[in-house]
Amino acid sequence: MIRDLRKVSEKLEGTAENHDKLKLWLRLLTCTIKVENLISNRLRAQFDTTLPRFDVMAALARSEGDLTMGELSKWLLVSNGNVTGVVSRLVKDGLVERRRAKDRRIQYVRLTATGRRQFKAIAAAHEGWINQMLDPLSDGDVRSLMKQLSKLKGVH
Amino acid sequence: MIRDLRKVSEKLEGTAENHDKLKLWLRLLTCTIKVENLISNRLRAQFDTTLPRFDVMAALARSEGDLTMGELSKWLLVSNGNVTGVVSRLVKDGLVERRRAKDRRIQYVRLTATGRRQFKAIAAAHEGWINQMLDPLSDGDVRSLMKQLSKLKGVH
Numbered sequence: 001m002i003r004d005l006r007k008v009s010e011k012l013e014g015t016a017e018n019h020d021k022l023k024l025w026l027r028l029l030t031c032t033i034k035v036e037n038l039i040s041n042r043l044r045a046q047f048d049t050t051l052p053r054f055d056v057m058a059a060l061a062r063s064e065g066d067l068t069m070g071e072l073s074k075w076l077l078v079s080n081g082n083v084t085g086v087v088s089r090l091v092k093d094g095l096v097e098r099r100r101a102k103d104r105r106i107q108y109v110r111l112t113a114t115g116r117r118q119f120k121a122i123a124a125a126h127e128g129w130i131n132q133m134l135d136p137l138s139d140g141d142v143r144s145l146m147k148q149l150s151k152l153k154g155v156h
Numbered sequence: 157m158i159r160d161l162r163k164v165s166e167k168l169e170g171t172a173e174n175h176d177k178l179k180l181w182l183r184l185l186t187c188t189i190k191v192e193n194l195i196s197n198r199l200r201a202q203f204d205t206t207l208p209r210f211d212v213m214a215a216l217a218r219s220e221g222d223l224t225m226g227e228l229s230k231w232l233l234v235s236n237g238n239v240t241g242v243v244s245r246l247v248k249d250g251l252v253e254r255r256r257a258k259d260r261r262i263q264y265v266r267l268t269a270t271g272r273r274q275f276k277a278i279a280a281a282h283e284g285w286i287n288q289m290l291d292p293l294s295d296g297d298v299r300s301l302m303k304q305l306s307k308l309k310g311v312h
Contacts, residue, residue, distance in 0.1 A: 020298050021290040022283050025191065028301075031308045032188040035181065038311065127178050134177040136307040142176050145184075145304050151292040152187045155194065 035133055042129055047122050052086045054126070057111065057119040060096065066108035068101075090115070191289055198285055203278050208242045210282070213267065213275040216252065222264035224257075246271070 036051070043049050059075045060067060067075070073083045087109055090096035095115035099108045111119060137145070192207070199205050215231045216223060223231070229239045243265055246252035251271035255264045267275060293301070 019283070020295070020302075021287050021293070024293075024298050024302055024305075025286045025290065027305050028184070028188055029192075031305050031311070032184055034308070034311050036185075127175070130181045131177050133311045134181060134308070136310075137177070137180075137304065139176070141304045141307065142180050144300065146176075146180055148293065148297045148301055149180075149183050149187050151297065152190070152290070154292075155187070155190050155289045 035130075038133065039126065039129060042125075043122070046125065047118075049122065052082070053090060054122060056083065056086050056090060057095065057115060058123065060109065060111045061116065061119045061123070066099065066110040068106055068108055072109060095119075191286075194289060195282065195285060198281075199278070202281065203274075205278065208238070209246060210278060212239065212242050212246060213251065213271060214279065216265065216267045217272065217275045217279070222255065222266040224262055224264055228265060251275075 040051050043051060043054055055076060056072065059072055063071075063075075069083065069087070072087070076083060087096055087098070091098060095112060095118060096109055097112050099110070100106070101108060134142070196207050199207060199210055211232060212228065215228055219227075219231075225239065225243070228243070232239060243252055243254070247254060251268060251274060252265055253268050255266070256262070257264060290298075
C-alpha cells in the first residue's frame with residue numbers, strides 16, 4: 001500500500017481549517033499499515049509465509065466444510081485470480097488440497113492435516129503479536145475504540 | 157488485501173476466552189479496508205485514477221521542491237519498482253515530469269501544472285468523501301479516537 005502519511009499529516013497540522021476527520025483517517029491508516037507491516041515481516045521471518053497465504057489458510061480453517069474457489073474468493077474480498085495463485089502455492093507446499101466435485105466444473109479446496117497444524121501454530125503466534133502490539137491500550141481504551149469504530153460499520 | 161474478516165470475527169464472538177485485542181484489530185482492519193475500497197472506487201469512477209497514483213501525486217504536491225525517485229519511494233514506504241511504474245504512467249498522462257540532475261544518475265520528478273491542478277481537485281473531493289464517511293463520529297468520538305490511537309504510535 002502506498003501512503004504518503006507523514007507529509008500529509010505535517011501539512012495538515014499547520015493549517016487553520018478543521019481537518020479533524022481527515023487527520024483521524026490518516027491516523028487510522030498509519031496504525032493499520034504499521035501493524036500489518038509488522039505482522040507481514042514476522043510471518044516471513046518466523047514462518048516463511050505471507051499475509052495472503054495466512055488469510056487463505058484462516059478462511060479454510062474457519063469454514064465448516066470444504067470451500068469452492070468462488071466461496072473462498074468471496075470471503076477474502078479479492079479477485080479469483082489472486083486467490084488461485086495463493087492456493088496453487090499452498091497446494092505445492094502440501095498445506096492445501098484441491099478436489100473436483102461431481103459437477104467437474106466445481107473445485108473444492110481444504111487444508112491438509114499438515115496445513116491445519118501449521119495454521120494453528122501461526123494463528124497462536126499471530127494473536128500473541130497483536131496482544132503485544134496493542135498492549136499500550138487499556139481495557140477501557142479497547143472497549144471505547146470498539147464502540148466508536150462500530151459507528152463506521154455502515155460506512156458507504 | 158486479502159482478509160477473512162467475517163469468519164474470524166464470528167468465530168471469535170463465540171469463544172469464551174478473552175480475544176478483545178484481536179477483535180479490536182480485526183475491527184480496525186475492517187474499517188480501514190472498507191474506507192480504502194470506497195475511496196479507491198470513487199477515484200476510479202470520478203477521476204479515472206487509482207490510490208497509488210493519488211498517493212504519488214500527494215507526495216509530490218506536498219514536497220517543498222522536486223523529489224528524487226529515491227526520496228519519493230521513501231515517503232511512500234514502497235519499493236522503488238512500484239513507484240517507477242506509477243510515475244511512468246503519470247508522465248505518460250502529462251501529470252508528472254522527470255528531470256535529470258547534473259549528476260546524471262539522479263532523476264528528479266515533479267508535478268506539471270496540469271498535475272497540480274488535477275491533484276487539487278482530487279484532494280478536495282477526497283476530503284469531502286472522508287468527511288461524509290466519518291460523519292457518524294461526533295467531535296468527541298474523533299478526539300477520543302485520536303487520543304487512543306496515538307498510544308499505538310510507537311508500535312513495534
